Amino acid sequence: MKAIHSPLHARHEGGMELFRGQLVPTFETPERIAVILSALEAAHIEVTAPRDIPESRLLRVHDAEFVTFLRGAHARWQAEGRQGNVLPSGFPARGLRRDRKPSGISGALGYYAFDASTPIVAGTWEAAFAAARCAMTAAAMVSEGEAAAYALCRPPGHHAGRSTYGGYCYLNNAALAAQYLLDERCRRVSVIDIDYHHGNGTQEIFWERDDVQFVSLHGTPDTEYPWFLGYADERGEGRGAGHTLNLPLPTGTGWDGYQAALGTALDAIRRYAPDALVVSLGVDTFAGDPISAFKLQREHYPRIGGLLAGLALPTVLVQEGGYAVAEIGDIVVGVLGAFAGRPA
Ligand code: OKP
Ligand code: ZN
Numbered sequence: 001m002k003a004i005h006s007p008l009h010a011r012h013e014g015g016m017e018l019f020r021g022q023l024v025p026t027f028e029t030p031e032r033i034a035v036i037l038s039a040l041e042a043a044h045i046e047v048t049a050p051r052d053i054p055e056s057r058l059l060r061v062h063d064a065e066f067v068t069f070l071r072g073a074h075a076r077w078q079a080e081g082r083q084g085n086v087l088p089s090g091f092p093a094r095g096l097r098r099d100r101k102p103s104g105i106s107g108a109l110g111y112y113a114f115d116a117s118t119p120i121v122a123g124t125w126e127a128a129f130a131a132a133r134c135a136m137t138a139a140a141m142v143s144e145g146e147a148a149a150y151a152l153c154r155p156p157g158h159h160a161g162r163s164t165y166g167g168y169c170y171l172n173n174a175a176l177a178a179q180y181l182l183d184e185r186c187r188r189v190s191v192i193d194i195d196y197h198h199g200n201g202t203q204e205i206f207w208e209r210d211d212v213q214f215v216s217l218h219g220t221p222d223t224e225y226p227w228f229l230g231y232a233d234e235r236g237e238g239r240g241a242g243h244t245l246n247l248p249l250p251t252g253t254g255w256d257g258y259q260a261a262l263g264t265a266l267d268a269i270r271r272y273a274p275d276a277l278v279v280s281l282g283v284d285t286f287a288g289d290p291i292s293a294f295k296l297q298r299e300h301y302p303r304i305g306g307l308l309a310g311l312a313l314p315t316v317l318v319q320e321g322g323y324a325v326a327e328i329g330d331i332v333v334g335v336l337g338a339f340a341g342r343p344a
Contacts, residue, residue: 001045001146001147001148001149001150001336001339001340002045002046002047002048002141002146002149002150003040003045003046003047003048003149003150003151003152003336004047004048004049004050004134004135004137004138004141004149004150004151004152005033005037005047005048005049005050005134005152006049006050006130006131006133006134008123008126008127008129008130009030009033009127009130009131009153009154009155010030010033010123010127011121011122011123011124011126011127012030012121012123012124012126012127012128012154012155013029013030013121013123014121015085015119015120015121015124016085016087016119017087017116017117017118017119018087018116018117019117023085026117026119026168027168027290027291027323028154028155028156028168028321028323029325030154031325032154032322032323032325032328033152033154035325035326035328035329036152036319036328036329036332036333037152037329038329039328039329039330039332039333040152040329040332040333040336042329042333043333043336043337045150045333045336047152050130050133050134050136050137051133051136051137051140052133053132053133053136053137053140055067055129057136057176057180058129058132058171058176060176060179060180060183061162061171061172061175061176061179061205062160062162062163062171062172063162063163065101065163066112066162066163066164066165067171069108069112070112070120070124070125070128070165070170070171071125073086073105073108073109073120073124073125074086074120074121074122074124074125076105076108077105077120080104080105082105085119086109086119086120086121087109087113087116087118087119087120088106088109088110088113088116089106089109089110089116090106090107090110091110091113091114092110092111098111112163112164112165113164113165113166114164114165114166114226115166115167115226117166117167117168118165118166118167118168118169118170120170124155124170125170127154127155128155128170128171129171131151131153131154131155131156131157131171131173132153132157132171132173132176134151134152134153134173135151135153135157135173135174135176135177135180135316135318136176136177136180137149137151138150138151138177138316138317138318139176139177139178139180139181139184139278139316140180140184142181142276142314142315142316143180143181143184143185143186143276143314146314147314147315148314148315148316148317148339148340149315149316149317150281150317150318150319150336151173151177151316151317151318151319152319153173153318153319153320154319155168155169155170156168156169156173156195156282156319156320156321157169157170157171157172157173157174157175157176157201157280157318157320158172158173158174158175158193158195158197158199158200158201158202158280158282158320159197159199159200159201159226160172160175160201161200161201161204161205162204162205164201164204166226167197167200167201167225167226168321169201172201172202172205173318174191174193174199174202174278174279174280174316174318174320175191175201175202175205175206177278177316177318178191178206178212178278178316181275181276181278181316182211182212185275186274186275186276187211187275188211188212188213188272188273188274188275189211189212189213189274189275189276189277189278190212190213190214190215190269190272190274190276190277190278190313191206191212191213191214191215191277191278191279191280192215192216192265192266192269192277192278192279192280192308193214193215193216193217193218193279193280193282193320194216194217194262194279194280194281194282194285194304195218195280195281195282195284195285195320195321196218196219196224196282196284196285196289196292196293196294196321197218197219197224197225197226197282197284197292197321198216198218198219198221198224198226198229198230198246198248199214199216199218199280199320200226200228200229200230202214202216202280203216203229203230203234203244203246204229206236206240206243206244207236207237207240207244208236208237208238208239208240209239209240209243210239210240210243212243213243213244213245213268213269213272213274214236214243214244214245215244215245215247215265215268215269216230216245216246216247216265216280217247217249217258217261217262217265218230218246218247218248218249219248219249219250219251219253219292219293219294220248220249220250220251221248222248223251224251224292224293225291230246230248231246231248232246232247232248234246243272245265245268247261247264247265249261249294251293251294252293252294252295253294253295254294254295254296255295255296255297255300255303258285258294258296258300259303262304262307263307266307266308266310266311269311270311274313275313275314276313276314276315276316277308277311277313277314277315277316278315278316278317278318279308279315279316279317279318280318280320281317281318281319281320281332281335282319282320282321282322283301283321283322283324283328283331283332283335284321284322284323284324286298286301286322286324286327286331288324288327289322289323289324290323290324291323292321292323298327298330298331298334299334301331301332301334301335301338302334302335302337302338303338304335304338305334305335305336305337305338305339305340306338306339308335308339309338309339309340309341315339317335317336317339319332
């Protein structure tokens with residue numbers, strides 16, 4: 001299996017997030033990717049650059065005005081004479097209008113963002129577009145016949161919707177990979193999201209679609225981010241009815257509970273019988289993760305890789321979260337190695 005990586009991820013750095021009442025550096029750092037990259041190299045997994053896939057391909061998933069906004073938001077903030085962090089401070093909640101897009105930058109940020117943990121710095125657009133290209137390149141390689149490919153995406157993507165950003169995510173890398181597979185040669189694609197946090201963006205993008213199945217295991221949104229989506233009663237609508245499966249799990253879930261839910265998820269994918277699989281590979285389910293509350297240990301990640309491989313589908317693995325920086329490289333390589341049939 002090849003890995004796809006761009007050094008442009010490092011342009012997205014230095015941002016602060018509002019976390020439990022304080023402005024702190026984001027947990028989502030360039031260092032995460034450096035650690036994964038050295039683990040890939042140590043495991044002799046070949047790393048290649050993304051292709052120059054045109055920006056127009058983003059519009060298969062994202063709204064054009066949203067893409068234009070993301071590209072220009074930092075410059076607009078500066079043009080309006082502001083300093084500090086490009087973060088929203090108000091949102092169109094119940095009772096407020098969401099049909100008007102304010103022309104000022106503060107209103108526009110609140111219109112497109114859904115949290116205050118996702119800063120836009122000078123290099124955010126370049127990094128996000130590069131990550132999207134990594135995911136689509138992995139999809140291209142799989143549609144050309146590779147059994148699997150791993151996109152080392154940063155920033156992550158699964159919280160980004162058709163025209164919304166948040167949760168450290170700007171462009172939805174996994175959704176772009178799934179759509180790319182459909183546009184090339186697949187008729188049906190399953191997305192399994194195993195990040196600790198519900199992939200609200202991916203769910204929204206495919207909510208009314210019957211050509212993409214979305215299956216997610218995550219910490220219950222009753223207490224866990226993103227709080228407002230990811231409950232078991234969300235099943236899809238219209239043509240998409242029954243093609244979304246949410247398996248929210250209690251905080252403190254360890255391997256036994258996790259393995260059972262993963263079995264349910266894999267059974268649902270087998271029943272859907274897709275032509276290909278996209279894995280939103282967050283590893284913030286690890287017990288040592290600083291912002292999450294599952295209890296998986298290192299040795300469980302090769303088991304996850306083996307179970308995913310058991311589906312025997314062409315597969316694009318897309319990096320999402322995982323914030324235990326010291327362990328993140330070994331954990332990711334644990335999944336990938338077992339997926340590719342190598343002993344852990
Ligand atoms: C991104 B990904 C919780 C604060 C939440 C944002 C978390 C984004 C996670 N107290 N901050 O799914 O790993
Ligand atoms: Zn996460």
